[in-house]
Amino acid sequence: xxxxxxxxxxxxxxxxxLVFALFVLFMYGPMFAIFTLSFQGPEGGLTFPMRxxxxxxxRQLAEGLGTVDIAAAFRRSLMLGAVxxxxxxxxxxxxxxxxxxxxxxxxxxxxxxxxxxIMPSIIVSxxxxxxxxxxxxxxxxxxAAMGAEGTLEDYGTALGLLTSALGAHLTWTLPFGLLIMFxxxxxxxxxxxxxxxxxxxxxxxxxxxxxxxxxxxxxVGIGMFGFTLSWDExxxxxxxxxxxxxxxxxxxxxxxxxxxxxxxxxxxxxxxVSFLVIGIALGGAALLRRRASKRRG
Amino acid sequence: MSAPAxxxxxxxxxxxxxxxxxxxxxxxxxxxxxxxxPLALIAMVSLWDFNEYELIPALSLRNYLSxxxxxxxxxxxxxxxxxxxxxxxxxxxxxxxxxxxxxxGFAVACFLAFHVRSPGMQTLLFVLCTVPxxxxxxxxxxxxxxxxxxxGLVNQTLQGIGLIDTPIEWLLFSDFSVVLAFVHLYTMxxxxxxxxxxxxxxxxxxxxxxxxxxxxxxxxxxxxxxxxKTGIIIGSIFVVTIVMGDFVxxxxxxxxxxxxxxxxxxxxxxxxxxxxxxxxxxxxxxVVLMIIWGLTRLVDIRKEL
Numbered sequence: 001x002x003x004x005x006x007x008x009x010x011x012x013x014x015x016x017x018l019v020f021a022l023f024v025l026f027m028y029g030p031m032f033a034i035f036t037l038s039f040q041g042p043e044g045g046l047t048f049p050m051r052x053x054x055x056x057x058x059r060q061l062a063e064g065l066g067t068v069d070i071a072a073a074f075r076r077s078l079m080l081g082a083v084x085x086x087x088x089x090x091x092x093x094x095x096x097x098x099x100x101x102x103x104x105x106x107x108x109x110x111x112x113x114x115x116x117x118i119m120p121s122i123i124v125s126x127x128x129x130x131x132x133x134x135x136x137x138x139x140x141x142x143x144a145a146m147g148a149e150g151t152l153e154d155y156g157t158a159l160g161l162l163t164s165a166l167g168a169h170l171t172w173t174l175p176f177g178l179l180i181m182f183x184x185x186x187x188x189x190x191x192x193x194x195x196x197x198x199x200x201x202x203x204x205x206x207x208x209x210x211x212x213x214x215x216x217x218x219x220v221g222i223g224m225f226g227f228t229l230s231w232d233e234x235x236x237x238x239x240x241x242x243x244x245x246x247x248x249x250x251x252x253x254x255x256x257x258x259x260x261x262x263x264x265x266x267x268x269x270x271x272x273v274s275f276l277v278i279g280i281a282l283g284g285a286a287l288l289r290r291r292a293s294k295r296r297g
Numbered sequence: 298m299s300a301p302a303x304x305x306x307x308x309x310x311x312x313x314x315x316x317x318x319x320x321x322x323x324x325x326x327x328x329x330x331x332x333x334x335p336l337a338l339i340a341m342v343s344l345w346d347f348n349e350y351e352l353i354p355a356l357s358l359r360n361y362l363s364x365x366x367x368x369x370x371x372x373x374x375x376x377x378x379x380x381x382x383x384x385x386x387x388x389x390x391x392x393x394x395x396x397x398x399x400x401x402g403f404a405v406a407c408f409l410a411f412h413v414r415s416p417g418m419q420t421l422l423f424v425l426c427t428v429p430x431x432x433x434x435x436x437x438x439x440x441x442x443x444x445x446x447x448x449g450l451v452n453q454t455l456q457g458i459g460l461i462d463t464p465i466e467w468l469l470f471s472d473f474s475v476v477l478a479f480v481h482l483y484t485m486x487x488x489x490x491x492x493x494x495x496x497x498x499x500x501x502x503x504x505x506x507x508x509x510x511x512x513x514x515x516x517x518x519x520x521x522x523x524x525x526k527t528g529i530i531i532g533s534i535f536v537v538t539i540v541m542g543d544f545v546x547x548x549x550x551x552x553x554x555x556x557x558x559x560x561x562x563x564x565x566x567x568x569x570x571x572x573x574x575x576x577x578x579x580x581x582x583x584v585v586l587m588i589i590w591g592l593t594r595l596v597d598i599r600k601e602l
Contacts, residue, residue, distance in 0.1 A: 009412070011513045016408040020422070023405050026481065027429050030440035033450070037443055047448045091324045098321035102314050109325055116332045118534055120542020120585060122559040123578045127335025130342055130571050137352075167331035174327060228431040234545050235559075239566050251435050255549050267436035274432045 031271070038264035046261060057265040065258055068250050070266065077247035078273075080161055080169065081230045087166075088173040088226030089219060095174075096181025097207075110178070117175035121235030128168050129239035132159045159242030168236040173229045177222045184218045213292050217285035224281035228274050343575035352571055360576035383556045384584070390472075390547070390557075391540045394479040398536050399529065401480065402487025406528075407521070409488075410495035411503075423492065430485045438478050438549045445469040445477075470552030478550040483539055487532035494528030495521070530592055537592070541585050 037044070041052025064070055099106055116124070135158045143152040158164070192214065196206035212219070234248045241249065247270060254263055346355040368378040376382060405426065413419045429437065444450045445468040452464040467473055498521065506516040522529075544559030558581050565574035 013412045016404060016412055019401075019404045020408045023401065023484075024425060027426070030444055030481075031429070031432070031437065033443045034436070034440040045448075047443045047446055048450055048453070091327065094320040095324035098317040098319075098324075101317035103317045103321060104314060106321070109321060109328070112328050112332065113324075116328060118538045118589075119332075120538055120559065120581060122542045122544055122562050123339065123582055124332065124335065126562055126566055126571075126574055126578050127339045128331055129566060130338050130575065131335045133571070134338065134342075134352075167327065170327045171332050174324060178324070224431070232431075232433040232435075234435065235542075238545075238563065248433055248435055251433070252545060252549065255435065255439055256553060263439065267433070267439065271432050271436055278428065278431055 034264040038268040040261040057261045060262045061265045073247045073250045081227045084169045084230035085223050085226035088177045089223045092177025113175040116171045125236045125239040132164045164240040168240040169230045173226045176225045216288035220285045339575045343579045345572045347572045360572045387558050397480050398484045398487045402484050406488050406492040475550045486535035490528040490531040494525040498524050
């Protein structure tokens with residue numbers, strides 16, 4: 001369309017522009033409503049009008065809502081998100097590299113990852129929950145058979161944040177990571193690597209000094225996907241978490257019990273974290289891209 | 298998207314293959330442990346027996362039979378059995394959401410791909426559309442409360458201008474709000490693949506169509522839509538599978554009053570009725586696979602015509 005010399009818009013431009021503008025309003029409007037309402041005065045309710053402005057509901061949030069310790073859930077989700085981010089980056093990049101070589105069964109692995117992406121989350125969640133409960137049963141039986149009564153009494157469950165929940169999150173984040181790696185390597189020019197090899201670089205050196213700087217921006221993108229997808233995950237975690245809850249799960253529970261703007265304050269806080277991560281990732285990716293292009297001259 | 302062609306490196310020795318597998322092994326291991334094994338366990342446990350205390354290994358169709366109990370005939374009130382009516386209700390949401398997200402997503406992608414001229418602006422607007430995807434779904438659901446609630450902005454406005462006397466009740470915690478939230482949350486899944494397909498269309502084809510005298514609509518229907526088929530199918534598969542298995546959106550936006558297949562599974566799991574939940578999951582999976590199969594058939598058939 002850029003080749004067009006006349007300045008006239010193609011037919012259909014204005015109706016579609018209107019649809020687009022309304023769509024953006026539809027996406028962002030409600031969110032801005034709750035960001036605004038989270039700064040309600042202490043007298044304010046769940047709906048407009050605003051009755052003064054204050055940080056009252058954020059203070060309420062920090063003190064915890066009812067029986068729920070928000071701060072602890074916040075830390076748990078942050079920790080899990082960081083671990084998921086790290087593993088998603090490392091495993092996706094490794095798998096991306098593997099797929100560039102002759103990988104017997106690579107197609108099957110690719111289809112499994114895609115199947116995991118589109119599998120209804122409740123099924124994955126149920127499966128993992130079931131798996132760990134059967135594991136519990138098995139372990140308890142084994143402990144009893146060995147006569148380890150003390151250990152048996154201490155043993156609770158294998159379900160947990162860094163076992164079942166971590167696995168559930170990875171089945172959701174890794175397919176995105178792999179698809180991004182495919183998009184990256186489909187456009188990757190192997191000549192740089194061959195040049196490095198011809199100059200005597202070891203595989204590690206050519207990865208560290210040639211490939212990684214070139215794909216750095218996308219790797220940061222994978223990290224962002226990993227963290228934000230985990231940070232907001234509910235469906236896959238729901239049946240696979242055990243006793244402790246992540247922040248989004250607490251939030252989901254609170255929707256039916258909390259009737260004050262404190263829940264909007266919680267919404268504002270989690271969204272700020274998401275936006276911070278997106279901002280850091282976009283900034284970091286831009287920086288890496290600039291450095292890479294500078295190096296190439 | 299397909300797997301990139303396995304590299305044509307001249308040095309494709311067995312050693313290479315082994316190293317490739319070491320690199321892919323952690324990735325494969327995660328899916329083996331947390332995807333394949335759990336699915337196999339679901340299939341296995343769906344045939345098990347259970348009582349209040351434990352799961353009993355068995356090989357019976359009891360769970361499946363109890364899910365479809367009474368489904369061969371209407372109830373005394375002339376209703377369908379619970380399972381069938383739940384599936385019908387979920388399918389109804391699925392169809393509605395699919396149709397709306399498809400039209401809306403196609404229009405938005407169309408605008409981005411063909412009507413925004415500068416690549417910088419295009420990227421910016423595309424990012425603007427995708428940013429909400431990285432924020433919490435539950436937050437985006439409850440963000441409708443101040444607008445649609447009994448004393449929400451919509452009701453206040455309508456009452457203010459005297460259009461209605463009493464607040465409209467069906468705006469929130471209703472079928473309407475569920476569909477609205479689905480569209481709000483998942484149109485992105487249509488936009489991205491359709492936009493991706495559109496960006497691959499050779500622009501000279503559109504000019505050729507115009508030069509040959511095609512109207513805007515004819516170009517759209519006979520050139521753009523067929524070339525976007527892959528994107529449309531991928532987006533449809535995403536939306537359909539998400540809505541079929543959903544229990545969070547229907548739960549929150551339906552005020553925990555509307556039944557869905559995902560909700561049944563969730564409730565049965567919380568009562569530790571794993572074999573029943575597993576049987577339901579197997580049935581849900583079969584239905585979803587049939588829909589996906591149908592969708593992909595749609596592509597092939599059109600290719601053959």
